[in-house]
Amino acid sequence: MKFIDLHVHSNASDGTYTPSQVVALAVEKGLSAMALTDHDTISGIPEAQAAAAGLPIEIIPGIEISCVYQGKEIHILGLYVNPDDQEFRAAAEGLRLIRDKRNETMMLRFQEAGMDLTLEEILEKNPGTVITRAHIARLLMEKGYVKTMDQAFRKYLDYGGPYCPPKEEITPEYAMKILANSKASPVLAHPYQYRLGDQKTEELVCYLTSLGLHGLEVYHSSNNQHESGKLKKLALKYGLFSAGGSDFHGDNKPDISIGSGRGGLRITSLLLDDIKEFRREKGL
Known part of the structure; x- marks a missing residue:
């Protein structure tokens, strides 16, 4: 039996391993396929593909896009994005710039509160990386403001809190459009992490399906067996494929x-x- 992981991050966003190291870990684990799905960037994909050349593993180019649904941030994975598509590359760069703007606002708020934090410190340690809340959490820990990453998120980095304003709004419609234009398969990531409840989760899935959703992340590190079972039924109900990954x-x-x-x-x-068959039937 072969195994896969369709939700993986590298240090192109908020992971700590390079794309090459992530590929090496996946091969060490005996995985036959892996999707690199960094936040709002595809910059790590060429390195991952090069690292996998000649190895018994398939690298699926992906991305994880943050967008806002009814005032709540949700994440949409794109599987099989085209990293050579100039239009998609430009759209991904736009997503990064929106993150950068929010990060600058966050650091200003920390400084106004008398905290010795600068964006330059993070950028110096993480060149060429999409900076996320995880990078800020690590700096808060290194500077002694918190003891753990989890404490940093709870105390300072809650979405909409005094230090973490919402990003400029990316709509699900926009995220779905740029993925469709790249012939990628949009997948709703970790549906139960949004704490919407079963009814509103189904409403979200129904809405995204109307926009062209292809899949649901049925299997995820945060799900128990019962939750994955419910998501599997939901995917079948709406004609979606089941996806899954460790995150x-x-x-x-x-x-x-x-x-x-x-x-x-x-x-x-x-x-x-099953995902490949779904895409073949869609002419992708």
Whole structure:
């Protein structure tokens, strides 16, 4: 039996391993396929593909786009994006610039509160990286303002809190449009992490399906078996494929391992076969 992981991050965004190191870990785990899905960037994909050349693993080019639905941030994965598509590359750069603007506002708010934090410190340690809340959390920990990453998120980095304003709004419609234009497959990431409840989660899935959603992340490190079962039924109801991944971030989420999540995650390559068949039927 072969296994896969369709939700993985590198240090192109908020993971701690380079794309090459992530590929090496995936091969070490015996995975037959891996999707690199960094936040709002595809910059790590060429390195991952080069690292996998000649190795028994398929690299699926992906992205994870943050957008806002009814005032709440949700994430949409794009599987099989085209990293050579200039229009998509420009759209991804626009997403990064929106993040940069929010990051600048956050650091200004910390400084106004008398905290010795600068964006330059983060950029110096993470050149060429899309800066996320995880990078700011690590700086807060290094400067002694918090003891753990989790404490940083709870105390300072809640969305909409005094230090973490919402980003300029990216709509689901826009995220779905740029993914469709790139012939990627949009997938709603970790639906239960938004804490909408079953009814509103289904409303979200129904709405995104009307916009062209292809898949639902049924299997994820944060799901228990019962939750994955409910999401599987929801995917079948709306004609979506089931996707799954660990959401690996390296040392930023040390309890989550590539391919196995918190220990019990196992996603077979049969799921990827179904995704490929879905895309063939769509003419992709």
